[in-house]
Amino acid sequence: EAGVTQSPTHLIKTRGQQATLRCSPISGHTSVYWYQQALGLGLQFLLWYDEGEERNRGNFPPRFSGRQFPNYSSELNVNALELEDSALYLCASSFNQPQHFGDGTRLSIL
Amino acid sequence: AQSVSQHNHHVILSEAASLELGCNYSYGGTVNLFWYVQYPGQHLQLLLKYFSGDPLVKGIKGFEAEFIKSKFSFNLRKPSVQWSDTAEYFCAVNSPHTGTASKLTFGTGTRLQVTL
Numbered sequence: 635e636a637g638v639t640q641s642p643t644h645l646i647k648t649r650g651q652q653a654t655l656r657c658s659p660i661s662g663h664t665s666v667y668w669y670q671q672a673l674g675l676g677l678q679f680l681l682w683y684d685e686g687e688e689r690n691r692g693n694f695p696p697r698f699s700g701r702q703f704p705n706y707s708s709e710l711n712v713n714a715l716e717l718e719d720s721a722l723y724l725c726a727s728s729f730n731q732p733q734h735f736g737d738g739t740r741l742s743i744l
Numbered sequence: 745a746q747s748v749s750q751h752n753h754h755v756i757l758s759e760a761a762s763l764e765l766g767c768n769y770s771y772g773g774t775v776n777l778f779w780y781v782q783y784p785g786q787h788l789q790l791l792l793k794y795f796s797g798d799p800l801v802k803g804i805k806g807f808e809a810e811f812i813k814s815k816f817s818f819n820l821r822k823p824s825v826q827w828s829d830t831a832e833y834f835c836a837v838n839s840p841h842t843g844t845a846s847k848l849t850f851g852t853g854t855r856l857q858v859t860l
Contacts, residue, residue: 637787667847677834677850690847724788728845731795732778735788 636660638736640725646742647715655710655739659727665689666708667733668700672721680723683708715743746771748835750851757825758859765820765854767835777818778836778848779809788834794818795840805829830858 639658647653659666668680679692683702691698697713706727712719720743726733751766769775779791792803799811809820818835835851 665845669848669850676852677836677848679847679849682847692847726788726848731776731845732790732793733845733848734790735780737787 638725638727638734640723640736640739642739643737644740644742646744648744649715649717651715653712653715653719653741655712655723655725655741657708657710657725657727657736659706659708659725660734663727663729663734664706665728665733666702666706667726667728668708668710669724669726670694670721671724671738672718675721677724681710712741717743719743746775746837746839746849748837748849748851750833750835750854752854753852754855754857756857756859759827760824761858763820763822763825763829763856765833765835765856767818767820767851769816769818769835769837769849771816771837771839774840775837776840776845777809777811778838779803779807779818779820780834780836780850781831782834782853783831791820791833825856825858827858827860829856831856 641656665684667682670678682690700710702708722738724738726735747770749768777794780788794801794811802808833854836848838846838848
């Protein structure tokens with residue numbers, strides 16, 4: 635069984651740019667979750683999509699957004715990038731419990 | 745709101761030593777409890793989970809955890825650690841949700857270093 639796949643592995647941007655991160659869930663999983671793992675801040679919940687709809691969002695500004703496509707894959711978009719957005723962004727998927735995680739996209743803001 | 749506390753940030757043990765990592769959560773309702781492990785350079789992997797029933801749960805690689813409801817705790821244990829257990833360990837909780845899994849709230853993680 636293929637796991638959760640995320641792309642790209644690394645992404646380097648400058649302040650003010652926009653970033654798009656992608657996630658393909660495990661086959662059969664309908665929910666996708668995004669988490670931010672920033673140095674010193676641990677794993678913070680960002681967004682949860684289920685059946686194409688946003689079900690919940692964490693305490694992040696509106697410039698963090700995303701969507702889920704009919705094939706259940708998902709995009710995370712971060713606009714107006716700031717230095718503190720530098721982090722590992724993890725995607726997880728599930729059909730009920732538990733959540734399975736991808737390798738992450740490391741976003742570096744210069 | 746849910747919160748999770750992991751008391752040990754960095755633990756150093758010799759091989760064959762016993763391990764216990766603390767995890768306490770704060771939430772008034774029913775919770776699901778998880779321990780995830782992140783080996784160096786790898787993705788988060790599920791070690792074990794508790795939903796209901798026997799409060800002592802066994803996971804992969806010889807790990808186990810005990811849910812003590814009165815103490816809001818879900819401590820992770822292993823009788824004898826190996827060098828390959830060197831990793832970061834995360835405790836997490838979420839609320840039971842019909843049909844799907846709600847968001848996870850993670851602790852800050854415990855970095856375990858096992859020396860030979």
